[in-house]
Amino acid sequence: MDLKTASKDIQNNKPAAIYVCYGAEKYRIKEFIDFATQQLIEPEHRDFALAHYDLSETALETVVEEAEEIPFMVPRKLIIIKDSSVLTAGKDNSKLEHRVESLLRYMEEPAEYSILLFWVNGEKLDERKKIVKAIKNHACVLPFQPMGAEELISWLIRHAKKQECDCSTAAAEALVQSAGTGLGILSAEMDKLCLHAGRGGTITIDSVHQLVARSTEQNVFMLVEQIAAVRLEQALTIFYDLLKQREEPIKIAALIARQFRIMLQVKELSGQNYSQQQIASQLGLHPYAIKIAGEQARKFDNQKLRSIVAHLARLDYQMKTGAIDKVLGLEMFLLRLGA
Template sequence: MDYKQALKQIDEGRFEPVYVCYGSESYLIRQFIRRISDKMIEPEHRDFAVSKYDLTETSVQNVIADAETLPFMVPRKLITAGNAQFFTGSKDSGKVEHQLDRLTEYLQSPVDYTVLIFMVQADKLDERKKIVKLLKEKNVLVPCLPLTAEELQQWVRREAKREDVTLTDRAAEQLVLYTGGHLQTLAAEMEKIALNVGRGGTVTEELIEALVVRSTEQNVFILIEQVVQLRLDKAFALLEELLKQREEPIKIVMLMARQFRIMLQVKELSKQSYSHQQIAGQLGLHPYAVKVAEGQARAYDTEKLSRIISQLSDLDFKMKSGGIDKVLGLELFLLGLAV
């Protein structure tokens, strides 16, 4: 079942005895567990009703034994088991021996007083495995994957509504851009912004600019976006800010080269009709980063992108060999991009 469908069932008070939450968006996994816990267990019962296991340290058969044990002083209990790598195609390097036949037996006749949630940080499960096929038949696989650009915009608007603040479309886009589309960061920044403006307040682009904390990588990402949009004043202001923070110019060049390589790769894969999600999987990126890189790449043809990457390589060599002043080299490069 998809994530929204699973949440809808939980909100209606219907719980599957077993779930497998998989994917790289750990924020969604935590939210899923919190939703079940809030709906299923009274706050005063949680000390007795919730158990957590790490499957690199505990066998699945021991987890199931706990699931089958009657709850103590509470009507129902919730068990979470992380690092369930045996559902994937990756080699399990742990020292714990898991008897998956025991899990298969349990799935045929689970108890009605326990909800058992397995978690695995993987975007795909190995559907060749019998246990995964069985879980798919039971319809208890819950993907927790990075949201698309459109889904991120919807998520931000929902959070703004929940916090009772007004967020314009442009401010929402800027917030997603500045956080790289990562939900954990987005949630933290949204909470901070909402506290700043108060209920009923309006979130402006200037406020996001002032409040949202950005990594060096994200600043370089935004700097290139400003150059692509021919907003050179903002690009140079951002470069000056990075230099004031004592960021090493060679590191900035390295990050620029990485982003232009991504733009070239995205451009090539888009020509082959790959979707944003497929490209993200191929390159190990967030789908939102792919969307922005695709937009940035439209400003350049393949030959120009290859030439820019070569220029950055030459600039890197000159900086390291003392052939050019590092800051001057960066400024000249940015000016060249706008020509």
């Protein structure tokens, strides 16, 4: 079952007996848990109908006993369980012994008045475990992996609409370029932009640039973007701004080198017919970062990218050994590249 179907079933008051949420996008897992809580449990029932457990502190069989116990003064219970080791390959430092057979028995005949929702702290479930194989047969298993580039932009536009604000695709992309791809940060920045625009207002690229501060990594990303577009003056302006913020030139050079390495890897993997999602998985990066790196890489051929990466490696050595002034070395690199 996918997230859309699971959400629709919850809205129609037809929840599954057990949900298992896992993946890299913890913000979206929290969103789903909040949504399930609002839809399934009346506000006046939440004192008695909601239970929270952490399997690093509580044995699994205690959770099962809670699920089997008839609810007090409420029609049903929602039991939210955090897990870092029972369903994953993670190390259990709590030294608790979990009797997984109690959950295996429960899954055969779950209580109709209880809903178990596992929040797994891990990007994958451990497929080797018997309990995981059983859960895949009896529970609603929902992966929360990073959204694709278009999906991320659509998510931001929807987030603005919830607050009765309009946000164009270009403004949403500008926000990602300024704030990165972390959903928690993006959500907070979008809330700020909506507050500034006011109900019924429009979020513009200008308002994003005025109100959203870029991190060093995002500034370097924008610097490389200006280089790729052969806008040397803007690239140097960003570089000098970074120096004014007391950023270490060696760190700036390392971040520039990282972005060019990503561009080279994306270009080579794209040439082998890898999809954007596959490249993101191979490199351990967000699909949106892969999309932008791919667009930047089109401005260079493979040989040029290899030459730039090699040049940056030599520059790094020269800067660290004092063979060249750090700021001058980076300026010369940018001027040559711009030329």
